Amino acid sequence: MTELTNLTLAEARDGLAKGDYTSVELTEAFLARMQAHKGLNAFIVDCPEVALERARASDARRAKGETKGPMDGAPVAIKDLFCTEGVQTTAASKILEGFKPQYESTVSAKLRDGGAVMLGKTNLDEFAMGSANITSAYGNVVSPWVAEDDTDKLVPGGSSGGSAAAVSARLCLAATGTDTGGSIRQPAAFTGIVGLKPTYGRCSRWGIVAFASSLDQAGPMTRTVRDAAIMLGQMAGFDAKDSTSAKVALPDFEKALTGDVRGLKVGIPKEYRPDGLNSEIAALWDQGIAWLKDAGAEIVEISLPHTDKALATYYIVAPAEASSNLARYDGVRYGLRVENGGNLDEMYMKTRAAGFGKEVKRRILIGTYVLSAGYYDAYYLKAQKVRALIANDFAEAFKKVDVILTPTAPSDAFPIAGGAKVDPITMYLNDVFTVPASLAGVPAMSIPGGLSQRGLPLGLQLIGRPFDEETILRAAGVMEAAAEFSAVPTLLRGTK
Amino acid sequence: MSYIIQGETGPWEVVIGLEVHAQVISEAKLFSGASATFGGEPNTHVAFLDCGMPGMLPVINAECVRQAVKTGLGLNAIINKRSVFDRKNYFYADLPLGYQISQFAHPIVGEGTIILDLKDGTSREVGIERLHLEIDAGKSLHDQHPAKSFIDLNRAGVALMEIVSKPDMRSPEEAGAYLKKLRAILRYLGTCDGNMEEGSMRADVNVSVRHPGEPLRTRCEIKNVNSVRFVMQAIEYEAQRHVEVYEQGGIIEQETRLFDSAKGTTRPMRSKEFAHDYRYFPDPDLLPLEFDQAFVDEIEAGLPELPDAKKARFIADYGLSPYDAGVLVAEKETAAYFEAAAEGHDAKAVANWVMGDLFAALNRTGKDITEAPVKPENIGKLVDLIKDETISGRIAKDVFEIMLETGDAPDRIVEERGLKQVTDTGAIEAVIDEVIAANPDKVAEVKAGKEKLLGWFVGQAMKASQGKANPGMLNDLIRKKLLG
Numbered sequence: 008m009t010e011l012t013n014l015t016l017a018e019a020r021d022g023l024a025k026g027d028y029t030s031v032e033l034t035e036a037f038l039a040r041m042q043a044h045k046g047l048n049a050f051i052v053d054c055p056e057v058a059l060e061r062a063r064a065s066d067a068r069r070a071k072g073e074t075k076g077p078m079d080g081a082p083v084a085i086k087d088l089f090c091t092e093g094v095q096t097t098a099a100s101k102i103l104e105g106f107k108p109q110y111e112s113t114v115s116a117k118l119r120d121g122g123a124v125m126l127g128k129t130n131l132d133e134f135a136m137g138s139a140n141i142t143s144a145y146g147n148v149v150s151p152w153v154a155e156d157d158t159d160k161l162v163p164g165g166s167s168g169g170s171a172a173a174v175s176a177r178l179c180l181a182a183t184g185t186d187t188g189g190s191i192r193q194p195a196a197f198t199g200i201v202g203l204k205p206t207y208g209r210c211s212r213w214g215i216v217a218f219a220s221s222l223d224q225a226g227p228m229t230r231t232v233r234d235a236a237i238m239l240g241q242m243a244g245f246d247a248k249d250s251t252s253a254k255v256a257l258p259d260f261e262k263a264l265t266g267d268v269r270g271l272k273v274g275i276p277k278e279y280r281p282d283g284l285n286s287e288i289a290a291l292w293d294q295g296i297a298w299l300k301d302a303g304a305e306i307v308e309i310s311l312p313h314t315d316k317a318l319a320t321y322y323i324v325a326p327a328e329a330s331s332n333l334a335r336y337d338g339v340r341y342g343l344r345v346e347n348g349g350n351l352d353e354m355y356m357k358t359r360a361a362g363f364g365k366e367v368k369r370r371i372l373i374g375t376y377v378l379s380a381g382y383y384d385a386y387y388l389k390a391q392k393v394r395a396l397i398a399n400d401f402a403e404a405f406k407k408v409d410v411i412l413t414p415t416a417p418s419d420a421f422p423i424a425g426g427a428k429v430d431p432i433t434m435y436l437n438d439v440f441t442v443p444a445s446l447a448g449v450p451a452m453s454i455p456g457g458l459s460q461r462g463l464p465l466g467l468q469l470i471g472r473p474f475d476e477e478t479i480l481r482a483a484g485v486m487e488a489a490a491e492f493s494a495v496p497t498l499l500r501g502t503k
Numbered sequence: 504m505s506y507i508i509q510g511e512t513g514p515w516e517v518v519i520g521l522e523v524h525a526q527v528i529s530e531a532k533l534f535s536g537a538s539a540t541f542g543g544e545p546n547t548h549v550a551f552l553d554c555g556m557p558g559m560l561p562v563i564n565a566e567c568v569r570q571a572v573k574t575g576l577g578l579n580a581i582i583n584k585r586s587v588f589d590r591k592n593y594f595y596a597d598l599p600l601g602y603q604i605s606q607f608a609h610p611i612v613g614e615g616t617i618i619l620d621l622k623d624g625t626s627r628e629v630g631i632e633r634l635h636l637e638i639d640a641g642k643s644l645h646d647q648h649p650a651k652s653f654i655d656l657n658r659a660g661v662a663l664m665e666i667v668s669k670p671d672m673r674s675p676e677e678a679g680a681y682l683k684k685l686r687a688i689l690r691y692l693g694t695c696d697g698n699m700e701e702g703s704m705r706a707d708v709n710v711s712v713r714h715p716g717e718p719l720r721t722r723c724e725i726k727n728v729n730s731v732r733f734v735m736q737a738i739e740y741e742a743q744r745h746v747e748v749y750e751q752g753g754i755i756e757q758e759t760r761l762f763d764s765a766k767g768t769t770r771p772m773r774s775k776e777f778a779h780d781y782r783y784f785p786d787p788d789l790l791p792l793e794f795d796q797a798f799v800d801e802i803e804a805g806l807p808e809l810p811d812a813k814k815a816r817f818i819a820d821y822g823l824s825p826y827d828a829g830v831l832v833a834e835k836e837t838a839a840y841f842e843a844a845a846e847g848h849d850a851k852a853v854a855n856w857v858m859g860d861l862f863a864a865l866n867r868t869g870k871d872i873t874e875a876p877v878k879p880e881n882i883g884k885l886v887d888l889i890k891d892e893t894i895s896g897r898i899a900k901d902v903f904e905i906m907l908e909t910g911d912a913p914d915r916i917v918e919e920r921g922l923k924q925v926t927d928t929g930a931i932e933a934v935i936d937e938v939i940a941a942n943p944d945k946v947a948e949v950k951a952g953k954e955k956l957l958g959w960f961v962g963q964a965m966k967a968s969q970g971k972a973n974p975g976m977l978n979d980l981i982r983k984k985l986l987g
Contacts, residue, residue, distance in 0.1 A: 090558045103557070110551060112558060214558040220787035249560050250789050328787050331590050334601020335555035339654070351596055351652075378592070378782035387784060 011036040012177040016081055016234035019180055023069065023080045030069075030080030033180075034062035034124050037082045041126060041178045044498070047149045049163075049173040051087045052095050053127040058082060061124045068122070077261075078241050079122025084173045084182035087128035088135055089115045089225070090214040094125075098216040099133045099143035102336045102343045102362030112214025113246045114183060114225045121241045126179050129169030133364045134333065135190055135218040138437035139421070139429075140168025142366040147423050150198055151176035151496035155462035159422035164194030164437075170228045171198040175496050181229040181238050185215060187222045188321050189416075189441025192453035195228055196415035196466025199455045199494060201483070202228045203235045204441075206474045207448035208253030211246030217332040219325035220251075222445050232454060232483045236260035239476060255474050263477035264484040269303030271482060274408030278314035279440060288414045288465065291456045295412055295467045298489035299482065307408050311400040316393050317443040322435055323377050323390035324446070329367075330374025336362060369431065398447040405472045410482050413440050415453040415466035440468060450476045454483045455492040464494065506674030508712070510746050515712045517742040518719060519678050520632075520670035521734075523685060524663045525695035526639070526703040527570045533638050533662035534561030534604065541701060545644075545655035553641075553660040555599030560788050563588075567662040568792065570694040571611050571636050572802050574664055577692045577809055578631050580615025582799050586635075588789045592782040597641035597654050605665075607783045610635035611792065617668070617688070618811055619680040620829035629681055630669035639663050664695065670709065670719065675735035682706060682731045683833065687810050691835050699729050706734050710741040712749070720745075721755045725769050728762050737762040741769050813838055821850035830858055836872045843879035852886040860900070864907050877906050885913040895974055898922050926973045928980070931964075934972065935980055938963045949985050957981060 011033055014022065022028055038055050065080035074080075090096045090108035097103040111119065119125065132142040139162040140148040150163040151172055163172040167184030171194035174182050184191035186204035195202025203226045210225040217223060227238035240260050246252040275296060280289065300306050338344035338358030345357040363371070377386035404411060417439055421429075444451035450473070453466040467486065471479035508515040532539045535550035552559040575582050587609040590602040612634035619627045641659035645652050666685065672678050686697035686704060697704045706729075711722040723741060728734045740762075745755050760769040808816075810832045817828035817838075831854060832838045845853040861882070865875060885902060888894050894902060894917055905916050917923055925931060938960060939946055949956045960981050965972055 090556075096557070098557070106557070108556065108558075110556070212558070213560050216557040217788075248562060250562050251787075327784060331592050331602055331782070331784070334592060334594065335557070335599060337594060337596075337601060339596050340554050340599060341556070352594075355594055375782065378784055380780045380782075383782075383784070 012040050014180065015231050016078070016180045016229055016237055017231065019081055020077050020237070024074075030062040030065040030082075030124060031059065033080065034058050034082045034126070037126055037179055044151075044176055044178060047151060047172050047176060047178070047498075048146050049129055049148050049169040049176065049178055050084065050127040051097055051099065051130050051143075051145045051169070054094055054125060057094065058124050058126050061119070061122075065122050065124065075120065075122035076241060077121075077237050078118065080124060081122075081180050082124040082126050083118065084126050084129045084170055084179040085115050085118075086131055086167055086170050086183050086185060088131060088185050088216045089183060090216065091115055091125065091128065094128065096128065096216070097145070098135070099131045099145055100336075100362065100364070100367065101144040102358070103216075104144075104343060106342050108214075110214060113211035113248065114215065114242045116214075117244065118183070118241055123241065129167070129173055129182055131169055132166035132190075133367050134216065134329070135166040135185055135187055135223075136329070136366050136370055137165040138189070138193055138434055139423070140165040140194070141423060142364050144364055148172050149423065150420055151498035152198060152420060152463055153497040157422075157461070159424060161420040161463070162197065162423050164197035164416070164420065166190040166194075167202070167228060168194050171195055171200060171202070174198070174200045174228050174230060176498055181227060181234055183225060183242065184228040185218075185223055185225050186441075186445065187218050187224075187325060188445045189438040191226050191228060192441045192451060192466065192468060193416045193437055195453040196455070197420040197464065199464030199492065199496065200228060200230055201232055201235045201452065201454050201487075202226065203239060203452040203476065203480075204444070204450060205239060205243060205476055206253070206450045208251055209243045209255075209450070209474065209476070211244070211249040211252050213246055213248040219328040220332060221328060222325060232480060232487045233261060233264055235452065235483075236264060236480050253474065258477055260476060260480055263480045265481055266484060266488065267303075268299060268482055268485045271299070271304040271410065271478070272307050272408040273299050273304045273482070274307050274309035274404050274411040276309050276311040276314065276404070276411060276413060278311050279413040285418055287419070287459050288417060291465050291467065292412070292414050295456055295486060298486050299412065302485045302489065304482070309404045309408055309411070311397075311404060311443065313393060313396045313400050314443055317397055317446055318435060318439055320390045320393045320397065321438065321442040321446060322373070323386050324394060326370040326374035327377050327387050328374070330371045330378065333363075333367070333371055338362075366431075394446050397443055401444075401447040401449055401470070409472070410478050411470040412482075413468045413470065415440060415468040419459040419461060419463035419465055444470045449473055450479055452479050452483055454487055454490070456486070456490055457492065458494055462494075506676065508742060508746050510750050512750055513714055515742070515746045516715045517673060517738065518670050518711045518713060518722070519672035519674075519738055520709040520722075521668045521672070521678060521681060522707040522709070523666045523682070524705045524707075525574075525666060525689055525697070527567050527636075527662035527664055528694055528696060529564060529566045529570060529662055531564050531566070532660040533564055533567050533636065535660045536562070536564070537660065539661045541703070543657055545653070545657060548657040549659070553599065553656050555601070561604060561786070563789065563792060564662065567636060568611070568794070569802055570662075571634065571664055572799055573692050573806065574666070574689065574694045575612030575615065575634055576799070576803050576806055577688045577694075578612070578615035578617060578634065578666070580631055580634065581613035583609065583611055583613055584794055584796065584799070585609065586611040586792045588636075588786045588792065589783045590786045593779050595640065596652060597643045597656070597659065599641065599656065599659060603638055603640065604786055604789070605637035606635035609791075617681060617684055619677060619684055620814070620833075621680055622676070624824065624826040624829070627677065629671040629677070632667040632669050634664050634666045637663050637665060670711075670722075675738040678708070678738055679731050679735045682734060684810070687833055687835070691807055691809050699731070702729060705729055708734055708737055708741075710738055710745070711755070712742050712745040721757050723755065723758055723760050723769075725760045725762050726772060733762055733764050736764075736767050737769055740767055744769070821845060821854070823851065823854055827854050827858065834872065840872050840875065840879050844882040846880075846883065848883035848886045849890060852890070853882055856882050856886065856903070860903050876908075876910050877903075878910070881906055881912050888913055888917060892924055892926065892973065893917060894922055894924050895970070897974075898924065898970055922971060924973050925968055925971045926976060928976065931968070931972050931976055931980055934967045935960075935964050935977070935984055938967060939984065946985065954986075957985065960985065
C-alpha cells in the first residue's frame with residue numbers, strides 16, 4: 008500500500024471520487040506508516056479509532072453518492088495546538104498533559120465537517136514557541152531528511168515541526184499548522200513541503216491554544232501548491248466566535264492556479280539580501296526570480312525599509328501577548344497542578360515551574376518585563392509603533408508589486424544535537440525572513456525551491472496582499488512547476 | 504452644608520471621589536454568551552471562556568454596549584465612539600483568564616456630570632471622570648471546607664460599568680447623595696438594579712483631607728463598600744484618621760483599605776510591597792469597539808425622563824417645592840405613584856399625603872411603594888373629599904387608616920361608615936343644644952367670662968357628632984350660642 012501514502016491530496020480526492028480506493032484503505036495505510044515511523048516522534052497522540060470511524064463514515068457517504076467536499080475521506084494530521092473534542096490537546100506542554108477539550112477548534116471542526124479524517128495530533132514546540140521543535144515536552148521531532156555528508160539527526164524546523172515531518176515523510180496527506188512568526192513556513196522549507204500562512208483573520212483562531220493572539224494564524228501544510236489551495240478552502244472562513252476573524256468572501260483557491268503569471272509584478276526586497284547571506288540561499292533566490300521572469304512576470308526591486316527592526320519587534324510583541332495568554336495555566340481548573348499543602352501563590356509557582364519548559368518561561372519573563380510599569384513605553388509601545396511602520400512598508404510595496412519573493416529561512420536544517428546548544432538569539436534569527444509578514448498580517452507561503460549542497464531542502468517565500476492568497480498561490484504554482492522539486496526525504500529512499 | 508474637621512492646626516476639608524462598580528442589566532455576560540442572571544447553583548452559568556479554557560475568545564455583547572452608552576447619556580457624558588478593551592493582568596483563583604478584560608486608556612464614556620439634591624433643598628454638581636466596561640471576577644468561597652477554597656464562576660465575565668467621579672465631594676452627606684442619585688439614574692435607565700446588598704452596585708471610596716485652599720493631599724482608597732450608610736461612615740472615620748496622622752506629624756501613605764462595618768473603622772488591605780503591576784495592554788483578541796452617531800442617537804431617542812428633568816417638571820407643573828420634588832423623584836416608582844395620584848387632584852396635597860402618611864405606613868410595614876396597599880387614585884380621591892368638605896382633615900386620617908387596611912376607595916369608606924361631614928346647621932345646633940342643656944354649670948362659667956371653656960364645648964359637641972360635624976360651623980355656632 009506504499010503508493011497510497013505517496014498520493015497528493017488532490018490525487019487522493021480524485022482517486023476516492025473514482026472509487027480507486029476507499030478512505031478506510033487510505034487511512035489504514037497512513038496509520039501503518041505512522042506506526043512504522045514512530046521514531047520521528049511526529050505525533051503526540053495517534054487516534055486510529057477516531058480516524059477509522061471517520062473513514063468508514065466517509066466511505067458510507069460516498070457509497071450513497073454523497074460527499075462533503077474535496078477533503079471528504081482524506082487522512083490528515085492536526086497540530087496539537089488545535090483543541091480537539093475528546094482528544095488530548097497539550098500544545099506540547101506538560102502543563103496541559105491529559106487535557107481533553109470538550110470542544111473542537113473552528114478550523115479542525117471545518118475539516119472534520121468537510122469529511123477529513125484525523126489521524127492524530129502532531130508534535131510542536133511547546134506552545135508553538137521555537138524554530139526547531141526541540142522545546143516540546145514530548146521530545147523533539149526528527150526530520151525525515153538527513154544530510155548527504157552526515158548522519159546527524161536534523162530538526163524539522165518549528166514550531167509546526169511534527170506536521171512538517173509527518174507531511175514530508177508521508178505519514179498523512181496533509182496537516183494543519185499554525186504560524187506566529189514563521190512556524191508554518193520555516194518547517195515547510197526545512198522538510199521540502201509547501202506551507203501557507205494565510206492573511207491574519209482568514210482562518211478562525213477559536214479553539215487554537217493561543218501563543219500571540221495578534222499574530223497567530225492557522226494554515227495548511229501540504230506536499231503541493233494545489234493541495235495547499237484545496238486545504239485552505241476547507242480551513243478558512245469568517246467565524247463569529249473570533250472577533251478578529253475577517254468578513255471577507257472565500258474564493259475557490261484552486262481556481263487561482265492558472266499557471267499564468269505573465270505581467271505579474273514580483274517585488275524583490277533588497278533588505279532581504281544582507282551582507283553575509285548564505286550563498287546557497289542567495290543562489291536559490293536568484294533561481295526563483297529567474298523562474299518567474301521566464302514565465303513572463305516582471306521583476307521589480309523594492310524596499311521594505313524597516314525589515315531589520317522586525318525580529319526585535321516580534322520578540323517584544325509575541326512574548327508580551329504570550330505572557331498574558333499563558334496566565335490561565337495556573338493549576339486551578341484543568342491540567343497540571345502541583346500542590347504540597349502550600350497557599351495559592353505557592354501552588355501557582357510550583358505548578359508553573361513544573362509545567363512550563365525553559366523557552367516558554369523565558370518568553371513569559373520577557374513578555375512580563377516589556378509590559379511592566381516603567382518599561383511599557385520603551386518596549387511594548389515602541390514595538391507597536393515599529394510594527395505599524397513594517398505594515399506600512401508592505402502597504403507601500405504592494406502599490407508597486409503584486410507579490411514579493413524572498414527566501415524562507417536563512418539556512419537549511421541544522422542538527423538536533425546542535426540546536427539544543429544554540430543560544431536563543433541565534434535560534435530567533437531563523438525567523439528573520441518570516442517575521443515581517445507576520446507582523447504585517449499579510450499572507451505568505453513557502454514552497455520547496457531545491458536542495459542545498461548537503462542535499463537538504465530549501466524554501467522560497469511568496470508574500471501577498473492582505474486576503475490575496477490567490478495571487479501567491481498562482482505564483483507558487485508556476486514556481487513549483489519550474490522547480491520540478493521531486494526530491495524525497497532520505498527516510499523514503501530507504502524504504503522504497 | 505460645609506463639613507469641616509476642626510483640628511489643632513486649623514480646619515480640615517475632606518476631599519472625596521467615588522468609583523462605583525455597577526453590574527449591567529443584560530441577559531448574557533459581556534463576552535461569553537453565558538447567562539448573567541444573579542444566583543443559580545454554583546458554576547452553572549459558565550461558558551468555556553468564563554473558566555479560561557485554552558483557545559476560547561471573547562465576543563462583545565452588543566446589549567452591554569447599549570447599556571453603557573445609555574448610562575453615559577444619562578450622566579450627560581461624552582460618548583466615545585471608539586474605545587479599546589485592555590487586559591489587566593493579575594493572578595487570582597477566581598480570575599480564570601489571569602487577566603480582567605477592562606478599558607484603560609480609552610473608555611467608552613468620558614466626562615459627565617451628576618447633580619446632587621441636598622437635604623436643604625439646594626443642589627450641587629459633581630463631575631464624572633469616565634465610565635468604562637469590564638468583566639467581573641468569580642467568587643471565592645472560603646467557608647465551605649476546612650482546608651480548601653471553592654470557586655463559583657457564575658459571576659465571572661458578567662458586565663460591569665465602572666463609573667469614576669471627580670474628587671468633587673466635600674462631605675459624607677454629599678457622597679451619600681451622590682450614590683443615591685447615581686443609583687436613581689441607573690434605575691431610571693434600567694441599566695443597573697443598584698442593589699448594593701446583592702453586590703450589583705459597589706463603591707470604592709477615595710478620601711483625602713487638606714486645609715482649605717491647599718493642593719490635594721495623598722488619598723486612600725477604601726475598597727468594596729456595600730451600602731450608602733457604610734460609605735458615609737467609612738469617609739468619616741478615614742478623614743478623621745488622616746487629620747490625626749497629620750496633626751501628629753505623620754504622613755499618609757497611598758494605600759488600599761478595607762472598611763470594617765462592625766467596628767466602623769478602616770484597615771490596610773495589602774501592603775505596598777505587594778502592589779500589583781497590572782501590565783495593562785490592549786486585548787489582542789478584541790478589535791477596538793466602534794459605533795456611529797446613529798447608534799448613539801437611537802439610544803438617546805429611547806431615553807426615559809430622568810430624575811432631574813422630572814424634578815423640574817414636578818416643580819413647574821405641580822407647584823411642588825424643590826425639596827418635595829426631589830424626594831418624590833428619588834425613586835422612579837415613587838414618582839410614578841405620585842403622578843398617578845396627583846392626576847386631576849390637588850398635587851401639593853397629594854404630595855403631602857404620599858410623603859407623610861403613606862411613607863410612614865410603608866416604613867412601619869417594611870413595604871415598598873410598589874406594594875403600597877393604597878391605590879394612587881384613592882389618594883387623589885381622599886384629597887378631593889377633604890377639599891370639597893365631604894370629610895374633615897381629622898376624619899381623613901381615620902379614612903386613610905381604613906384605606907391602608909382594606910384597600911377600599913375613600914368615598915366608599917365614607918359612604919359605608921357614614922363619615923360624611925355634617926354641614927346642616929340645624930343638625931349641628933341640635934347637638935350643641937344637647938351639650939348646653941346637660942352642662943348648665945359650665946355654661947354659667949363661660950358666661951361669667953371663662954372663655955377657655957369654649958374649647959371644651961367644641962370637643963364635647965364634636966364627640967357627640969361622632970366627629971362628623973363641620974369643625975368651622977361647630978365653632979361658630981357654639982360661640983354664637985354661648986357668647987351671643
